[in-house]
Amino acid sequence: MGTKSVLVIGGGLGSLSAAIRLAKAGLRVILFEKNPTLGGKMSEYRQSGFRWDTGPSLLTMPFVVEEIFKSVGQKRSDYLNFLALEPLCRYFFSDYTKLDASSDRKKMLLALSKFSPSQQQGYLDFIKYAGKIFNTAAEIFLFTPIHEMKKLFKAQNIPLLFKLSRIDPFRNVNQAVSCFFSDQRLVQLFNRYATYNGSDPFKAPATLNIIPYVENELGGYYIQGGMYQLVKALEKLARQLGVEIFTSSKVDKIKQINKKITGLIVQGRFISADYVVCGADVVETFNSLLDNFGDQRDKLNSLEPSLSGMVFLWGVTRTFPSLAHHNILFSSDYRREFSQIFDDHQAPDDPTIYIAISSKSDPSDAPAASENWFILLNMPYLHKKQNWHDERLRMKEIVLQKLLRYGLDISSHIQYEKCITPYDFYESFASNRGSIYGLSSNSRFTAFRRPANRSRLIKGLYFVGGSTHPGGGIPLVLLSGKIVAELIAEKEKIPQPVSTSLTEHLQTHLRSNAEIRN
Numbered sequence: 001m002g003t004k005s006v007l008v009i010g011g012g013l014g015s016l017s018a019a020i021r022l023a024k025a026g027l028r029v030i031l032f033e034k035n036p037t038l039g040g041k042m043s044e045y046r047q048s049g050f051r052w053d054t055g056p057s058l059l060t061m062p063f064v065v066e067e068i069f070k071s072v073g074q075k076r077s078d079y080l081n082f083l084a085l086e087p088l089c090r091y092f093f094s095d096y097t098k099l100d101a102s103s104d105r106k107k108m109l110l111a112l113s114k115f116s117p118s119q120q121q122g123y124l125d126f127i128k129y130a131g132k133i134f135n136t137a138a139e140i141f142l143f144t145p146i147h148e149m150k151k152l153f154k155a156q157n158i159p160l161l162f163k164l165s166r167i168d169p170f171r172n173v174n175q176a177v178s179c180f181f182s183d184q185r186l187v188q189l190f191n192r193y194a195t196y197n198g199s200d201p202f203k204a205p206a207t208l209n210i211i212p213y214v215e216n217e218l219g220g221y222y223i224q225g226g227m228y229q230l231v232k233a234l235e236k237l238a239r240q241l242g243v244e245i246f247t248s249s250k251v252d253k254i255k256q257i258n259k260k261i262t263g264l265i266v267q268g269r270f271i272s273a274d275y276v277v278c279g280a281d282v283v284e285t286f287n288s289l290l291d292n293f294g295d296q297r298d299k300l301n302s303l304e305p306s307l308s309g310m311v312f313l314w315g316v317t318r319t320f321p322s323l324a325h326h327n328i329l330f331s332s333d334y335r336r337e338f339s340q341i342f343d344d345h346q347a348p349d350d351p352t353i354y355i356a357i358s359s360k361s362d363p364s365d366a367p368a369a370s371e372n373w374f375i376l377l378n379m380p381y382l383h384k385k386q387n388w389h390d391e392r393l394r395m396k397e398i399v400l401q402k403l404l405r406y407g408l409d410i411s412s413h414i415q416y417e418k419c420i421t422p423y424d425f426y427e428s429f430a431s432n433r434g435s436i437y438g439l440s441s442n443s444r445f446t447a448f449r450r451p452a453n454r455s456r457l458i459k460g461l462y463f464v465g466g467s468t469h470p471g472g473g474i475p476l477v478l479l480s481g482k483i484v485a486e487l488i489a490e491k492e493k494i495p496q497p498v499s500t501s502l503t504e505h506l507q508t509h510l511r512s513n514a515e516i517r518n
Contacts, residue, residue, distance in 0.1 A: 003028050004492060007264050007271060009251045009289075010279030012040025013474060014464030016234040017068060017481025018277050023241035024072045025489045027275075031243055032266055034250035034430075038235050040279070040465070041429055041436065042474070044228035048416045049367040050315040052374050053227040057356040058085070058220045058326065061475035065230070068478060072241060079233040081224040083361060088220045090324040092406060093185045094332035100324070101189075103219040116183045126180040126190065129168075130213035136166040137210055142470045145453050145483045168206035169444055176206035188334050192352070195378060196473060198306025198437025200338040205444050222325065222361050230474070254278070254289045254461065261460030275460045275488055281467040282451040283432040283439075296457060305381040306437035306472070307341065308422035310395055314373040315366070315416035320408060325360040329353040329402060337378070342442065345383035347391045352378060353399055370415075375399060379422050381433040388421040431467075438467030453483050462487065 004027050008015045011033030023029045037043065042055035059065070062082055069076040086107075087100035099115045102108045105127075112120045168176055177190045191201035193211040201208075223229045239245065246266075253265040254276055263272040278285055283305075286297040331337045331350040340348045356374040359366035366372045377395060380386070396419075400411050422434035432438065439450060450469045455461040464480040466472030489496060 004274040005030070005272070006275045006277055006488065007273040008032065008277045008279065009254075009264070010040060010465070011035070011038030011235075011245070011247065012279045012465055012477065013042060013231070013234070014466070014468075014477045014480045014484075015040075015277065015279035016231070016238055017478045018279075018462075018464050018484045019243045019481075020068065020072060020234065020238050020241060021482060021485030022277075022488060023238065023243045025485065025492075025494045027488070027492070027494075029238075029243045030271070030273075031238070031245045032249040032251050032264070033245070033247045035428065036248050038245070038247065039228060039231035041425075041431075042228065042231055044226055045313060045418065047313075047418070048315055050313075050370070050372045050416060051226060051358075051365045052313045052372050053356070053358060054311065054313070054374070054420070056227055056474050057222075057358070057374060058215075059223060059227070059230075059474055060214050060220055061218060062221055064475040064478050068234075068482070069237070071482075072237065074237065079236070080229055082221040083224055085220050085222055085325055085361070087324055087326075088215065089326040089328055091189055092327065092329045093188070094330055095185070096406070097185065099185075099189070101216065103216050105217075108216070116186060119181055119183050119186055122180040122182070122186070126177070126209075127213060127217060129176075129180070130209045131217065132166050133168060133207060133210045134213045137207065141167075142476065142479060145469065145487065148454070148487070168209065171206040173201035173204050173206050173208050176209055177201075185330075188330055191334060192328065192330075194441075195307060197441050197471060198435060199441040200342050202335055202338055203342070203442040205441065208441060220326075222358065224362065226358065226362070226365070251280075251289065253291070254285070254458075256290075256458050256461070259458050261458060273460075275462065277462045277464060277484055277488075279463075279465045280430055281432045281435075281438065281465070282463055283467065284430045285463075288430070290458075293457060300451070304342075304440045304442055305433045305435035306440040308379045308381045308425055308434045309420075309436055310347070310377045310379045310392065310422070311420040312373070312375040312396065312399070313416075313418040313420075314375065314410075314414050316371045316373050316410060317367075317369070317413045317415045319369060319371055320357075320410075322407070323355065323357060323360070325357060327355040327357070329355070329406065341378055341380045342440075345380045345386070347377075347379055347386075347395060349398075350402075351395065351398065353402060373410075381435045382422055382426060383433070386422075388423050392419050392421060436466075437472035438465075453480060454487055 006022050006027050006029045008019050008031040019029045019031050045052045045054050066076050087102050089101050091099045109120050173194045174191050177187050181187050194201035194204045194208050196211050251264050255262045261276050283300045331352045337348045340346050354376040357371050359372045425431050426434040462484040464484050466477050470476045
Protein backbone atom coordinates (compact mmCIF):
# COMPACT_ATOMS: atom_id res chain seq x y z
CA MET A 1 0.00 0.00 0.00
CA GLY A 2 1.22 3.51 -0.83
CA THR A 3 1.27 6.56 1.38
CA LYS A 4 -2.18 7.51 2.59
CA SER A 5 -3.43 10.91 1.47
CA VAL A 6 -5.28 13.63 3.39
CA LEU A 7 -7.10 16.50 1.72
CA VAL A 8 -7.61 19.56 3.92
CA ILE A 9 -10.40 22.06 3.30
CA GLY A 10 -9.50 25.61 4.30
CA GLY A 11 -6.34 27.33 5.40
CA GLY A 12 -7.37 28.48 8.89
CA LEU A 13 -5.41 27.77 12.04
CA GLY A 14 -7.15 24.45 12.70
CA SER A 15 -6.42 23.22 9.19
CA LEU A 16 -2.78 24.29 9.37
CA SER A 17 -2.37 22.69 12.80
CA ALA A 18 -3.72 19.36 11.51
CA ALA A 19 -1.80 19.53 8.23
CA ILE A 20 1.54 20.13 9.97
CA ARG A 21 1.11 17.20 12.32
CA LEU A 22 -0.19 14.82 9.65
CA ALA A 23 2.68 15.66 7.31
CA LYS A 24 5.11 15.04 10.17
CA ALA A 25 3.43 11.64 10.66
CA GLY A 26 4.31 10.73 7.07
CA LEU A 27 0.98 11.18 5.28
CA ARG A 28 0.62 13.08 2.03
CA VAL A 29 -1.26 16.27 2.82
CA ILE A 30 -2.83 18.64 0.28
CA LEU A 31 -4.58 21.81 1.48
CA PHE A 32 -7.10 23.90 -0.47
CA GLU A 33 -8.02 27.45 0.52
CA LYS A 34 -10.70 29.35 -1.42
CA ASN A 35 -9.23 32.79 -0.64
CA PRO A 36 -5.94 34.14 -2.03
CA THR A 37 -4.24 33.90 1.37
CA LEU A 38 -4.27 31.48 4.29
CA GLY A 39 -5.53 32.13 7.79
CA GLY A 40 -9.30 32.15 7.49
CA LYS A 41 -10.70 34.78 9.87
CA MET A 42 -7.14 35.43 11.08
CA SER A 43 -5.97 37.79 8.40
CA GLU A 44 -4.37 41.18 7.90
CA TYR A 45 -5.11 44.19 5.75
CA ARG A 46 -2.77 46.94 4.52
CA GLN A 47 -3.70 50.30 3.06
CA SER A 48 -2.19 53.81 2.93
CA GLY A 49 0.70 52.92 5.22
CA PHE A 50 -1.56 51.26 7.83
CA ARG A 51 -1.65 47.57 8.78
CA TRP A 52 -4.50 45.90 10.63
CA ASP A 53 -5.04 42.40 12.01
CA THR A 54 -8.60 41.68 10.90
CA GLY A 55 -9.24 38.68 13.13
CA PRO A 56 -8.02 37.69 16.60
CA SER A 57 -6.08 40.47 18.28
CA LEU A 58 -4.92 38.72 21.46
CA LEU A 59 -3.10 35.45 22.06
CA THR A 60 -3.84 33.42 25.19
CA MET A 61 -2.55 29.99 26.25
CA PRO A 62 0.73 30.51 24.36
CA PHE A 63 1.92 27.09 25.48
CA VAL A 64 -0.43 25.61 22.83
CA VAL A 65 1.59 27.38 20.14
CA GLU A 66 4.85 26.30 21.82
CA GLU A 67 3.68 22.68 21.66
CA ILE A 68 2.90 22.64 17.95
CA PHE A 69 6.43 23.75 17.09
CA LYS A 70 7.98 21.32 19.55
CA SER A 71 5.89 18.46 18.15
CA VAL A 72 7.75 18.78 14.84
CA GLY A 73 11.17 19.42 16.31
CA GLN A 74 11.19 23.21 15.99
CA LYS A 75 11.42 26.13 18.40
CA ARG A 76 8.66 28.68 18.45
CA SER A 77 11.20 31.40 19.27
CA ASP A 78 12.88 30.83 15.90
CA TYR A 79 9.64 31.85 14.19
CA LEU A 80 7.64 34.10 16.55
CA ASN A 81 8.18 36.59 19.33
CA PHE A 82 5.43 37.04 21.92
CA LEU A 83 4.97 40.37 23.72
CA ALA A 84 3.15 40.40 27.07
CA LEU A 85 0.66 43.27 27.10
CA GLU A 86 0.43 45.78 29.94
CA PRO A 87 -2.29 46.67 30.53
CA LEU A 88 -4.21 43.69 29.21
CA CYS A 89 -7.13 45.97 28.46
CA ARG A 90 -8.32 49.45 29.38
CA TYR A 91 -11.99 49.42 30.34
CA PHE A 92 -14.23 52.48 30.06
CA PHE A 93 -17.59 52.31 31.82
CA SER A 94 -20.80 54.22 31.18
CA ASP A 95 -20.21 56.38 34.28
CA TYR A 96 -16.94 57.52 32.64
CA THR A 97 -14.70 55.68 35.10
CA LYS A 98 -11.93 53.47 33.77
CA LEU A 99 -9.86 50.50 34.88
CA ASP A 100 -6.60 49.05 33.55
CA ALA A 101 -6.72 45.26 33.86
CA SER A 102 -3.51 43.31 34.30
CA SER A 103 -2.44 39.67 34.35
CA ASP A 104 0.03 40.68 37.06
CA ARG A 105 -2.03 40.04 40.17
CA LYS A 106 -0.27 42.70 42.26
CA LYS A 107 -0.92 45.33 39.61
CA MET A 108 -4.53 44.21 39.24
CA LEU A 109 -5.16 44.45 42.98
CA LEU A 110 -3.53 47.88 43.09
CA ALA A 111 -5.77 49.04 40.25
CA LEU A 112 -8.83 47.66 42.06
CA SER A 113 -7.79 49.39 45.30
CA LYS A 114 -8.23 52.71 43.50
CA PHE A 115 -11.20 51.73 41.34
CA SER A 116 -13.40 49.84 43.82
CA PRO A 117 -11.50 49.01 47.05
CA SER A 118 -14.15 46.74 48.53
CA GLN A 119 -13.92 44.38 45.54
CA GLN A 120 -10.31 43.18 45.94
CA GLN A 121 -11.22 40.08 47.93
CA GLY A 122 -14.04 39.36 45.51
CA TYR A 123 -11.52 39.40 42.68
CA LEU A 124 -9.21 36.99 44.50
CA ASP A 125 -12.14 34.68 45.27
CA PHE A 126 -13.36 34.87 41.67
CA ILE A 127 -9.94 33.98 40.24
CA LYS A 128 -9.66 31.07 42.69
CA TYR A 129 -13.13 29.85 41.62
CA ALA A 130 -12.33 30.27 37.90
CA GLY A 131 -9.01 28.48 38.42
CA LYS A 132 -10.88 25.46 39.79
CA ILE A 133 -12.96 25.38 36.62
CA PHE A 134 -9.81 25.54 34.50
CA ASN A 135 -7.99 22.85 36.49
CA THR A 136 -11.02 20.57 36.28
CA ALA A 137 -12.12 21.25 32.73
CA ALA A 138 -8.95 21.89 30.72
CA GLU A 139 -7.71 18.31 30.47
CA ILE A 140 -11.17 16.97 29.62
CA PHE A 141 -12.89 19.71 27.63
CA LEU A 142 -9.91 21.35 25.93
CA PHE A 143 -7.16 18.76 25.54
CA THR A 144 -9.31 15.63 25.03
CA PRO A 145 -11.66 14.67 22.17
CA ILE A 146 -14.67 14.30 24.48
CA HIS A 147 -16.74 12.45 21.86
CA GLU A 148 -14.23 9.56 21.89
CA MET A 149 -15.29 7.48 24.86
CA LYS A 150 -12.02 5.58 25.20
CA LYS A 151 -10.10 8.83 25.42
CA LEU A 152 -12.61 10.56 27.65
CA PHE A 153 -12.52 7.73 30.19
CA LYS A 154 -8.77 7.22 30.18
CA ALA A 155 -7.28 6.66 33.63
CA GLN A 156 -5.97 10.19 34.17
CA ASN A 157 -9.40 11.69 33.47
CA ILE A 158 -11.39 9.53 35.89
CA PRO A 159 -10.62 11.62 39.02
CA LEU A 160 -11.57 14.77 37.11
CA LEU A 161 -14.85 13.29 35.90
CA PHE A 162 -15.91 12.86 39.52
CA LYS A 163 -15.29 16.57 40.12
CA LEU A 164 -17.33 17.96 37.22
CA SER A 165 -19.65 19.83 39.60
CA ARG A 166 -16.73 22.25 39.98
CA ILE A 167 -17.21 23.52 36.43
CA ASP A 168 -20.46 25.23 37.48
CA PRO A 169 -22.65 24.15 34.53
CA PHE A 170 -26.07 24.96 36.02
CA ARG A 171 -25.78 28.71 36.66
CA ASN A 172 -25.27 31.22 33.90
CA VAL A 173 -22.18 33.42 33.66
CA ASN A 174 -23.92 36.49 35.09
CA GLN A 175 -25.34 34.61 38.07
CA ALA A 176 -21.94 33.27 39.02
CA VAL A 177 -20.03 36.52 38.50
CA SER A 178 -22.62 38.43 40.55
CA CYS A 179 -21.83 36.23 43.55
CA PHE A 180 -18.30 37.65 43.71
CA PHE A 181 -18.81 41.33 42.88
CA SER A 182 -21.29 43.86 44.21
CA ASP A 183 -19.87 46.55 41.92
CA GLN A 184 -21.91 46.20 38.75
CA ARG A 185 -19.07 47.61 36.66
CA LEU A 186 -16.95 44.58 37.57
CA VAL A 187 -19.88 42.24 36.94
CA GLN A 188 -20.10 43.70 33.46
CA LEU A 189 -16.35 43.38 32.96
CA PHE A 190 -16.27 39.68 33.77
CA ASN A 191 -19.56 38.96 32.00
CA ARG A 192 -17.84 40.23 28.87
CA TYR A 193 -15.71 37.08 28.55
CA ALA A 194 -18.71 35.05 27.36
CA THR A 195 -18.40 36.96 24.09
CA TYR A 196 -15.02 35.27 23.50
CA ASN A 197 -17.19 32.21 22.91
CA GLY A 198 -19.75 34.21 20.93
CA SER A 199 -22.36 33.83 23.65
CA ASP A 200 -24.74 35.76 25.89
CA PRO A 201 -23.51 35.96 29.53
CA PHE A 202 -27.11 35.97 30.73
CA LYS A 203 -27.74 32.58 29.09
CA ALA A 204 -24.39 30.78 28.73
CA PRO A 205 -23.29 28.38 31.49
CA ALA A 206 -20.93 29.67 34.16
CA THR A 207 -18.37 27.13 32.96
CA LEU A 208 -17.29 29.89 30.56
CA ASN A 209 -15.77 31.65 33.55
CA ILE A 210 -12.76 29.57 32.63
CA ILE A 211 -12.00 32.29 30.05
CA PRO A 212 -11.17 35.21 32.40
CA TYR A 213 -8.88 32.87 34.33
CA VAL A 214 -7.00 32.05 31.14
CA GLU A 215 -6.54 35.71 30.26
CA ASN A 216 -6.01 37.25 33.68
CA GLU A 217 -3.82 34.53 35.21
CA LEU A 218 -2.08 32.94 32.22
CA GLY A 219 -1.61 36.24 30.39
CA GLY A 220 -2.46 37.92 27.12
CA TYR A 221 0.08 38.43 24.35
CA TYR A 222 0.63 40.22 21.08
CA ILE A 223 2.78 38.70 18.35
CA GLN A 224 5.56 40.99 17.20
CA GLY A 225 4.93 42.07 13.60
CA GLY A 226 1.20 41.39 13.92
CA MET A 227 -1.02 38.49 14.89
CA TYR A 228 -0.97 37.32 11.27
CA GLN A 229 2.66 36.32 11.80
CA LEU A 230 1.28 33.15 13.39
CA VAL A 231 -0.36 32.18 10.09
CA LYS A 232 2.84 32.93 8.18
CA ALA A 233 4.90 30.87 10.61
CA LEU A 234 2.54 27.89 10.40
CA GLU A 235 2.43 28.11 6.61
CA LYS A 236 6.23 28.10 6.51
CA LEU A 237 6.32 25.11 8.85
CA ALA A 238 3.72 23.26 6.75
CA ARG A 239 5.60 23.82 3.49
CA GLN A 240 8.89 22.72 5.10
CA LEU A 241 7.18 19.46 6.05
CA GLY A 242 5.90 18.89 2.51
CA VAL A 243 2.30 20.05 2.76
CA GLU A 244 1.04 21.00 -0.71
CA ILE A 245 -0.91 24.25 -0.46
CA PHE A 246 -3.25 25.66 -3.09
CA THR A 247 -4.86 29.06 -2.55
CA SER A 248 -7.71 30.54 -4.61
CA SER A 249 -8.94 26.94 -4.84
CA LYS A 250 -12.55 26.55 -3.78
CA VAL A 251 -13.79 23.11 -2.77
CA ASP A 252 -17.11 22.37 -4.46
CA LYS A 253 -18.09 19.09 -2.84
CA ILE A 254 -16.98 16.41 -0.42
CA LYS A 255 -17.47 13.06 -2.12
CA GLN A 256 -18.33 9.79 -0.44
CA ILE A 257 -19.62 6.37 -1.43
CA ASN A 258 -21.58 4.28 1.04
CA LYS A 259 -20.72 6.81 3.77
CA LYS A 260 -16.98 6.50 3.19
CA ILE A 261 -14.81 9.37 1.98
CA THR A 262 -13.54 9.11 -1.58
CA GLY A 263 -12.20 12.65 -2.11
CA LEU A 264 -13.11 16.19 -3.09
CA ILE A 265 -14.35 18.09 -6.10
CA VAL A 266 -12.11 21.14 -6.35
CA GLN A 267 -12.99 23.66 -9.06
CA GLY A 268 -14.72 20.96 -11.05
CA ARG A 269 -11.93 18.35 -10.72
CA PHE A 270 -12.17 15.19 -8.61
CA ILE A 271 -9.21 14.47 -6.31
CA SER A 272 -9.21 11.17 -4.45
CA ALA A 273 -8.21 10.83 -0.82
CA ASP A 274 -8.22 8.45 2.10
CA TYR A 275 -9.16 11.19 4.55
CA VAL A 276 -10.69 14.65 4.44
CA VAL A 277 -10.01 17.19 7.17
CA CYS A 278 -12.63 19.91 6.91
CA GLY A 279 -11.83 23.34 8.31
CA ALA A 280 -15.06 24.82 6.97
CA ASP A 281 -17.90 25.59 9.37
CA VAL A 282 -19.65 22.30 10.21
CA VAL A 283 -23.14 23.69 9.59
CA GLU A 284 -22.17 25.15 6.21
CA THR A 285 -20.38 21.91 5.33
CA PHE A 286 -23.66 20.01 5.56
CA ASN A 287 -25.51 22.87 3.84
CA SER A 288 -23.19 23.20 0.85
CA LEU A 289 -20.46 20.59 0.60
CA LEU A 290 -22.28 17.34 1.37
CA ASP A 291 -25.28 15.82 -0.37
CA ASN A 292 -27.84 13.34 0.98
CA PHE A 293 -27.53 14.15 4.70
CA GLY A 294 -30.72 16.15 5.10
CA ASP A 295 -31.54 15.01 8.64
CA GLN A 296 -28.14 16.08 9.97
CA ARG A 297 -28.35 19.32 8.01
CA ASP A 298 -31.73 20.13 9.56
CA LYS A 299 -30.49 19.26 13.04
CA LEU A 300 -27.46 21.54 12.75
CA ASN A 301 -29.48 24.40 11.29
CA SER A 302 -31.86 24.25 14.25
CA LEU A 303 -29.03 25.19 16.62
CA GLU A 304 -28.40 28.83 17.47
CA PRO A 305 -25.32 30.41 15.85
CA SER A 306 -22.92 32.53 17.85
CA LEU A 307 -22.49 36.28 17.78
CA SER A 308 -21.40 37.93 14.62
CA GLY A 309 -19.68 41.28 14.48
CA MET A 310 -19.25 44.55 12.65
CA VAL A 311 -15.67 45.70 12.15
CA PHE A 312 -14.41 49.13 11.24
CA LEU A 313 -10.79 49.50 10.16
CA TRP A 314 -9.84 53.15 10.58
CA GLY A 315 -6.58 54.78 9.58
CA VAL A 316 -6.42 57.66 12.06
CA THR A 317 -4.17 60.68 11.46
CA ARG A 318 -3.43 61.52 15.09
CA THR A 319 -2.62 59.68 18.31
CA PHE A 320 -4.79 59.27 21.40
CA PRO A 321 -2.69 58.82 24.57
CA SER A 322 -5.78 58.02 26.67
CA LEU A 323 -6.21 54.71 24.82
CA ALA A 324 -4.17 51.53 25.26
CA HIS A 325 -3.48 48.67 22.84
CA HIS A 326 -6.79 47.03 23.84
CA ASN A 327 -9.81 49.07 24.95
CA ILE A 328 -13.45 48.41 25.80
CA LEU A 329 -16.14 51.08 26.00
CA PHE A 330 -19.09 49.34 27.63
CA SER A 331 -22.76 49.83 26.86
CA SER A 332 -24.93 51.31 29.60
CA ASP A 333 -27.29 48.31 29.61
CA TYR A 334 -25.51 45.02 28.91
CA ARG A 335 -28.61 42.85 29.29
CA ARG A 336 -30.49 44.93 26.71
CA GLU A 337 -27.52 44.78 24.33
CA PHE A 338 -27.57 40.98 24.29
CA SER A 339 -31.36 40.80 24.19
CA GLN A 340 -31.36 42.94 21.06
CA ILE A 341 -28.67 40.77 19.49
CA PHE A 342 -29.97 37.29 20.29
CA ASP A 343 -33.70 37.77 20.89
CA ASP A 344 -34.53 40.59 18.46
CA HIS A 345 -31.77 39.75 15.92
CA GLN A 346 -30.96 43.42 15.50
CA ALA A 347 -27.93 45.61 15.85
CA PRO A 348 -27.88 47.05 19.38
CA ASP A 349 -28.75 50.70 19.99
CA ASP A 350 -25.87 51.08 22.45
CA PRO A 351 -23.17 48.59 21.43
CA THR A 352 -20.12 47.81 23.52
CA ILE A 353 -17.14 49.07 21.53
CA TYR A 354 -13.87 47.15 21.37
CA ILE A 355 -10.90 49.09 20.02
CA ALA A 356 -7.53 47.46 19.27
CA ILE A 357 -4.67 49.76 18.28
CA SER A 358 -1.65 47.59 17.56
CA SER A 359 0.45 50.63 16.64
CA LYS A 360 0.58 51.29 20.39
CA SER A 361 2.86 48.23 20.61
CA ASP A 362 4.31 48.31 17.10
CA PRO A 363 4.56 51.86 15.66
CA SER A 364 5.34 50.44 12.20
CA ASP A 365 1.64 49.50 11.87
CA ALA A 366 0.78 53.15 11.16
CA PRO A 367 2.44 56.22 9.66
CA ALA A 368 4.11 58.69 12.00
CA ALA A 369 1.71 60.47 14.39
CA SER A 370 -1.10 58.12 13.32
CA GLU A 371 -2.86 55.02 14.66
CA ASN A 372 -4.52 51.93 13.21
CA TRP A 373 -7.90 51.45 14.86
CA PHE A 374 -9.67 48.09 14.72
CA ILE A 375 -13.22 48.52 16.07
CA LEU A 376 -15.39 45.47 16.77
CA LEU A 377 -19.08 45.64 17.72
CA ASN A 378 -21.11 42.60 18.78
CA MET A 379 -23.79 41.91 16.16
CA PRO A 380 -26.52 39.33 15.53
CA TYR A 381 -26.02 36.52 13.06
CA LEU A 382 -27.75 36.90 9.70
CA HIS A 383 -31.51 37.02 9.94
CA LYS A 384 -34.35 38.24 7.75
CA LYS A 385 -35.18 41.97 7.64
CA GLN A 386 -31.61 43.13 8.30
CA ASN A 387 -30.14 45.82 6.09
CA TRP A 388 -26.41 45.87 6.67
CA HIS A 389 -25.75 48.87 4.42
CA ASP A 390 -28.03 51.01 6.58
CA GLU A 391 -26.77 49.45 9.81
CA ARG A 392 -23.18 50.21 8.84
CA LEU A 393 -24.00 53.91 8.56
CA ARG A 394 -26.05 53.90 11.77
CA MET A 395 -23.37 52.06 13.76
CA LYS A 396 -20.62 54.37 12.58
CA GLU A 397 -22.54 57.40 13.79
CA ILE A 398 -23.31 55.73 17.14
CA VAL A 399 -19.62 54.88 17.62
CA LEU A 400 -18.44 58.38 16.72
CA GLN A 401 -20.92 60.01 19.09
CA LYS A 402 -19.99 57.65 21.94
CA LEU A 403 -16.29 58.27 21.40
CA LEU A 404 -16.96 62.01 21.48
CA ARG A 405 -18.64 61.68 24.89
CA TYR A 406 -15.40 60.14 26.15
CA GLY A 407 -13.41 63.06 24.79
CA LEU A 408 -12.26 61.20 21.68
CA ASP A 409 -13.00 63.48 18.74
CA ILE A 410 -11.95 61.25 15.86
CA SER A 411 -14.32 61.90 12.95
CA SER A 412 -12.14 64.48 11.19
CA HIS A 413 -9.03 62.30 11.59
CA ILE A 414 -10.23 59.15 9.76
CA GLN A 415 -8.05 59.04 6.65
CA TYR A 416 -9.10 55.55 5.59
CA GLU A 417 -12.07 53.32 6.42
CA LYS A 418 -13.09 49.76 5.66
CA CYS A 419 -16.15 48.07 7.14
CA ILE A 420 -16.83 44.34 7.55
CA THR A 421 -20.42 43.27 8.29
CA PRO A 422 -21.94 39.91 9.28
CA TYR A 423 -22.81 39.38 5.62
CA ASP A 424 -19.12 39.83 4.73
CA PHE A 425 -18.18 37.17 7.31
CA TYR A 426 -20.59 34.81 5.58
CA GLU A 427 -19.37 35.64 2.07
CA SER A 428 -15.64 35.53 2.85
CA PHE A 429 -15.51 32.58 5.24
CA ALA A 430 -18.75 30.64 4.65
CA SER A 431 -19.47 30.96 8.36
CA ASN A 432 -22.82 29.76 9.66
CA ARG A 433 -25.20 32.70 9.06
CA GLY A 434 -22.28 35.08 9.40
CA SER A 435 -21.40 33.96 12.92
CA ILE A 436 -17.82 34.35 14.09
CA TYR A 437 -17.57 31.56 16.67
CA GLY A 438 -19.66 28.71 15.22
CA LEU A 439 -22.54 27.77 17.52
CA SER A 440 -23.44 29.81 20.57
CA SER A 441 -23.22 28.34 24.06
CA ASN A 442 -26.50 29.87 25.15
CA SER A 443 -27.72 26.60 26.62
CA ARG A 444 -26.05 23.73 28.43
CA PHE A 445 -26.83 21.49 25.47
CA THR A 446 -24.87 23.49 22.93
CA ALA A 447 -22.16 24.54 25.39
CA PHE A 448 -21.03 20.97 25.95
CA ARG A 449 -22.03 19.42 22.63
CA ARG A 450 -20.13 21.15 19.88
CA PRO A 451 -19.93 18.93 16.77
CA ALA A 452 -17.40 16.13 17.10
CA ASN A 453 -13.99 16.21 15.44
CA ARG A 454 -14.61 12.78 13.87
CA SER A 455 -17.75 12.41 11.78
CA ARG A 456 -20.02 9.57 12.90
CA LEU A 457 -21.84 9.66 9.56
CA ILE A 458 -18.97 9.48 7.06
CA LYS A 459 -15.91 7.34 7.58
CA GLY A 460 -12.72 9.29 6.95
CA LEU A 461 -14.22 12.77 7.49
CA TYR A 462 -12.86 14.95 10.31
CA PHE A 463 -13.58 18.50 11.44
CA VAL A 464 -11.31 21.26 12.74
CA GLY A 465 -11.86 24.94 13.48
CA GLY A 466 -13.97 27.09 15.74
CA SER A 467 -17.28 25.41 14.85
CA THR A 468 -16.18 22.05 16.25
CA HIS A 469 -14.71 20.79 19.53
CA PRO A 470 -13.14 22.35 21.59
CA GLY A 471 -14.31 25.76 20.27
CA GLY A 472 -13.25 29.15 18.97
CA GLY A 473 -10.20 31.29 19.66
CA ILE A 474 -6.58 30.77 18.63
CA PRO A 475 -5.55 28.10 21.16
CA LEU A 476 -8.73 26.03 20.91
CA VAL A 477 -8.73 26.04 17.13
CA LEU A 478 -5.10 24.90 17.14
CA LEU A 479 -6.07 22.15 19.59
CA SER A 480 -8.79 20.92 17.22
CA GLY A 481 -6.05 20.29 14.64
CA LYS A 482 -3.98 18.39 17.19
CA ILE A 483 -6.95 16.24 18.16
CA VAL A 484 -7.78 15.36 14.54
CA ALA A 485 -4.18 14.59 13.58
CA GLU A 486 -3.85 12.24 16.54
CA LEU A 487 -7.13 10.47 15.70
CA ILE A 488 -6.03 9.88 12.09
CA ALA A 489 -2.54 8.78 13.11
CA GLU A 490 -4.08 6.35 15.58
CA LYS A 491 -6.41 5.03 12.87
CA GLU A 492 -3.40 4.47 10.62
CA LYS A 493 -1.46 2.87 13.50
CA ILE A 494 1.30 5.45 13.11
CA PRO A 495 3.44 5.51 16.27
CA GLN A 496 3.14 8.83 18.05
CA PRO A 497 6.41 10.38 19.22
CA VAL A 498 6.77 10.76 22.95
CA SER A 499 6.25 14.46 23.56
CA THR A 500 5.64 16.80 26.44
CA SER A 501 1.92 16.89 27.26
CA LEU A 502 -0.04 20.11 27.06
CA THR A 503 -0.49 19.98 30.82
CA GLU A 504 3.30 19.93 31.24
CA HIS A 505 3.61 22.83 28.77
CA LEU A 506 1.05 24.69 30.89
CA GLN A 507 3.02 24.07 34.08
CA THR A 508 6.18 25.36 32.40
CA HIS A 509 4.29 28.48 31.35
CA LEU A 510 2.99 29.04 34.89
CA ARG A 511 6.49 28.70 36.35
CA SER A 512 7.81 31.17 33.78
CA ASN A 513 5.06 33.67 34.67
CA ALA A 514 5.80 33.29 38.37
CA GLU A 515 9.51 33.96 37.81
CA ILE A 516 8.74 37.11 35.80
CA ARG A 517 6.35 38.44 38.45
CA ASN A 518 8.75 37.75 41.31
